[in-house]
Amino acid sequence: RPRVLSGIQPTAGSFHLGNYLGAVRQWVALQETHDAFYMVVDLHAITVPQDPEELRANTRLATAQLLAAGLDPDRCTLFVQSHVPEHAQLAWVMNCLTGFGEASRMTQFKDKSAKQGADRASVGLFTYPILQVADILLYQAHEVPVGEDQRQHIELTRDLATRFNGRFGDTFTLPKPYILKETAKIYDLQDPAVKMSKSASTPKGLINLLDEPKATAKKVKSAVTDTDTVIRYDVAEKPGVSNLLTIYSVLTGTEIADLEEKYAGKGYGALKTDLAEVMVDFVTPFRERTQQYLDDPETLDSILAKGAEKARAVAAETLAQAYERVGFLSAK
Numbered sequence: 371r372p373r374v375l376s377g378i379q380p381t382a383g384s385f386h387l388g389n390y391l392g393a394v395r396q397w398v399a400l401q402e403t404h405d406a407f408y409m410v411v412d413l414h415a416i417t418v419p420q421d422p423e424e425l426r427a428n429t430r431l432a433t434a435q436l437l438a439a440g441l442d443p444d445r446c447t448l449f450v451q452s453h454v455p456e457h458a459q460l461a462w463v464m465n466c467l468t469g470f471g472e473a474s475r476m477t478q479f480k481d482k483s484a485k486q487g488a489d490r491a492s493v494g495l496f497t498y499p500i501l502q503v504a505d506i507l508l509y510q511a512h513e514v515p516v517g518e519d520q521r522q523h524i525e526l527t528r529d530l531a532t533r534f535n536g537r538f539g540d541t542f543t544l545p546k547p548y549i550l551k552e553t554a555k556i557y558d559l560q561d562p563a564v565k566m567s568k569s570a571s572t573p574k575g576l577i578n579l580l581d582e583p584k585a586t587a588k589k590v591k592s593a594v595t596d597t598d599t600v601i602r603y604d605v606a607e608k609p610g611v612s613n614l615l616t617i618y619s620v621l622t623g624t625e626i627a628d629l630e631e632k633y634a635g636k637g638y639g640a641l642k643t644d645l646a647e648v649m650v651d652f653v654t655p656f657r658e659r660t661q662q663y664l665d666d667p668e669t670l671d672s673i674l675a676k677g678a679e680k681a682r683a684v685a686a687e688t689l690a691q692a693y694e695r696v697g698f699l700s701a702k
């Protein structure tokens with residue numbers, strides 16, 4: 371089986387609809403066909419200031435949401451990044467292979483550091499794409515299911531893997547991004563020109579999966595569309611309506627063309643009312659399942675312990691090989 375690897379930050383509160391449709395939904399599907407490794411990336415979470423107790427709680431919360439979304443620990447390896455020390459160890463090697471200018475070109479760093487003020491941004495935030503490179507290469511992943519915003523980091527991963535392999539001999543598999551066109555970028559409901567994101571979206575434009583279903587329905591009903599009335603998929607001319615059609619289509623498994631036909635001659639109100647219902651039907655059981663997992667932290671922790679053991683077996687082998695190749699004396 372080909373291997374996939376991906377990760378998600380243990381965000382405070384809840385995953386948002388962009389995280390789910392852009393990434394986690396694909397993770398669930400890929401565990402059926404691939405040797406799948408998924409992790410909660412707590413090392414990445416400390417690139418910005420965090421509260422220790424909240425980080426611990428958010429790591430369990432992220433795990434509970436991944437299980438609620440359909441990850442099955444018998445079908446995939448689910449673990450927490452800091453439980454596998456090889457990530458930080460390989461990241462150091464990769465840091466030493468990366469040019470300063472090359473790292474400076476990462477657009478996510480530019481965006482995120484601009485928000486914090488460049489002088490306040492941590493060196494960890496600057497090098498986090500390189501930690502991500504290590505995350506992927508440790509598992510010799512063939513594909514990395516992510517949203518469009520991560521494409522540049524997968525390219526960096528390929529560049530660094532090629533560089534390492536060229537300098538030290540074939541060691542790492544070159545991964546490909548696994549990005550589904552239709553859900554590559556889910557947009558903010560209030561500003562369909564920007565991606566839905568926990569840091570950039572206004573509260574009204576961001577659908578948090580664990581919010582009260584009623585509040586979610588309200589956000590859908592007040593989504594920004596346009597002054598036209600026709601329900602048609604056209605990202606350039608009708609970004610708001612197209613975003614709603616994408617969400618509707620993916621959550622119900624209905625082709626967009628069929629939705630366009632269904633709503634021909636009907637107004638935006640009808641589309642929004644129905645989508646609000648679709649969304650409520652989706653988030654209500656998701657919230658319940660998440661809560662059930664959270665109510666049983668021992669089970670969560672034991673799933674993560676087993677996952678870490680499986681992950682370490684793979685990661686340790688790759689790291690040992692990489693260490694040997696760069697010339698570290700092996701510890702006897």
Ligand code: AQP
Pocket residue numbers: 377378379381386388389390391392393515516517518519520553554555556557565566567568569570
């Ligand atoms: N709007 C989106 N559309 C499609 N995919 C998205 N992803 C995030 N936003 C969208 C994908 O979700 C996965 C996990 O991302 P993350 O761990 O970076 O989560 P996050 O930090 O909560 O994502 P945000 O909201 O995008 O964070 P900020 O605001 O800090 O930049 C990734 O595969 C990502 O592509």
